[in-house]
Amino acid sequence: MARILVFGEALVDLVGDPGGRRFRADPGGSPANVAVGLGRLGNAVTLVTGLGDDAFGRLVTGHLTASGVTPDVRPAPFTPLAVVSVDDQGVPSYDFALSWTPSAPAMPPDTAVLCTGSLAAALAEGPVEAAMAGAPAVAYDPNIRPPLLGDRASERRRVERQVALSDVVKASDEDLAWLYPGADPVEIAHRWRRLGPALVAVTRGPRGCVAVTAAGQVERPAPPVEVADTVGAGDAFMSGLLSALLAAGLLDPARRADLAQAGATALSAPLATALASAAITCARPGADPPTGEELKTFL
Numbered sequence: 001m002a003r004i005l006v007f008g009e010a011l012v013d014l015v016g017d018p019g020g021r022r023f024r025a026d027p028g029g030s031p032a033n034v035a036v037g038l039g040r041l042g043n044a045v046t047l048v049t050g051l052g053d054d055a056f057g058r059l060v061t062g063h064l065t066a067s068g069v070t071p072d073v074r075p076a077p078f079t080p081l082a083v084v085s086v087d088d089q090g091v092p093s094y095d096f097a098l099s100w101t102p103s104a105p106a107m108p109p110d111t112a113v114l115c116t117g118s119l120a121a122a123l124a125e126g127p128v129e130a131a132m133a134g135a136p137a138v139a140y141d142p143n144i145r146p147p148l149l150g151d152r153a154s155e156r157r158r159v160e161r162q163v164a165l166s167d168v169v170k171a172s173d174e175d176l177a178w179l180y181p182g183a184d185p186v187e188i189a190h191r192w193r194r195l196g197p198a199l200v201a202v203t204r205g206p207r208g209c210v211a212v213t214a215a216g217q218v219e220r221p222a223p224p225v226e227v228a229d230t231v232g233a234g235d236a237f238m239s240g241l242l243s244a245l246l247a248a249g250l251l252d253p254a255r256r257a258d259l260a261q262a263g264a265t266a267l268s269a270p271l272a273t274a275l276a277s278a279a280i281t282c283a284r285p286g287a288d289p290p291t292g293e294e295l296k297t298f299l
Contacts, residue, residue, distance in 0.1 A: 002112035002246065003044040006035040007105055007131055008120035009098070010049040010064070011080035012056045013231070015286065025056065026286045027063035028082060030118035030143045033232045037239025037277060037289035038115075039068030043246065046070040046108070050100030052078035076100040084231065092231050096148060098123070104130040113251050115242065117141035121162055122149055132165040137251050140166040140197075141238055144175040152179065164195040167256065168245065170238045172203045186210050186217065198260035199245075201271075203237055203278070205230070211271055215263040220271045223298075225279040232287025233278040239289055240277030244270035272299060 008031025014023040027036075035047040047069050051057035056079035064071045081097040102120055104127040114135035121128045121142065132138045142159045149155050156179050163169050169192060176185040189200040189212040201211045208222040245251050248270065250259045258266070276298050280290040290298065 001044040003110045004113045005111045006031050006047045007116045010060050013082050013084045015084045027060045033235035033287040034239045035069045036067040040291045041243040048072045048105040050074040050076035113137045115139040118143035138166045139168040141170045163192045166197045169197045169200045214260045218264045223279040225283045227282045228285045236277040236281040236289040237274045241274035244273040
């Protein structure tokens with residue numbers, strides 16, 4: 001079975017009750033959430049990350065293993081933390097305590113796709129970009145976290161450089177609004193596609209998503225769901241999308257031209273899978289992506 005290598009942060013989300021002083025500890029981190037989603041959907045997936053030799057690190061490792069992920073853990077002084085505040089609409093904001101300095105991972109011979117992005121791509125761009133350049137195919141989510149970033153102009157340059165190294169790019173409309181204030185997110189997706197990716201997908205919350213290829217753009221609505229919160233929804237979208245593209249053979253480097261020319265028919269199942277994965281995650285608290293059986297039942 002082809003393997004997906006996910007490279008990036010795993011951490012513990014400390015999720016507080018609105019206005020309260022108690023916090024729930026949930027395993028998280030955008031790349032780790034993607035890896036968990038992929039593992040639960042039956043894919044062979046390895047997460048290269050950094051964790052401390054502490055209780056939180058053991059919590060994260062147990063969570064990964066239980067979800068079918070092979071952890072490739074590099075030692076860190078402590079397990080990274082994100083303090084998550086969720087507003088009345090279920091939308092999270094984050095404060096971080098980080099400790100990991102990553103180095104580019106070796107690429108196992110059965111690797112089909114490297115998936116990366118988020119904090120690792122912003123704070124360790126050298127190792128991340130070296131890994132991207134050496135991978136057979138690359139999936140990338142910038143997952144913008146403004147409190148940890150520099151000025152917009154330098155971050156735009158970094159993100160566009162990493163987009164150009166990618167085959168599949170997923171970004172939220174919120175990511176694009178921060179990077180390009182006032183711009184149309186779909187127009188930015190078209191611009192990014194011309195930098196090199198075969199597929200650029202923009203998630204738009206309850207309005208679904210838009211996918212852009214050389215064949216044009218495909219819009220799909222989000223399934224209706226009662227939202228608990230949106231923590232991990234974008235990561236679930238990415239894991240669902242990659243799982244379906246891999247199953248369809250569209251992440252094979254020999255079929256890159258097919259992915260680049262994919263239209264509504266070819267993207268129907270991948271986008272439905274991605275949106276359903278996100279919807280299921282929104283319907284329950286925290287980053288809790290679906291299993292393959294849950295996804296099949298939902299669809």
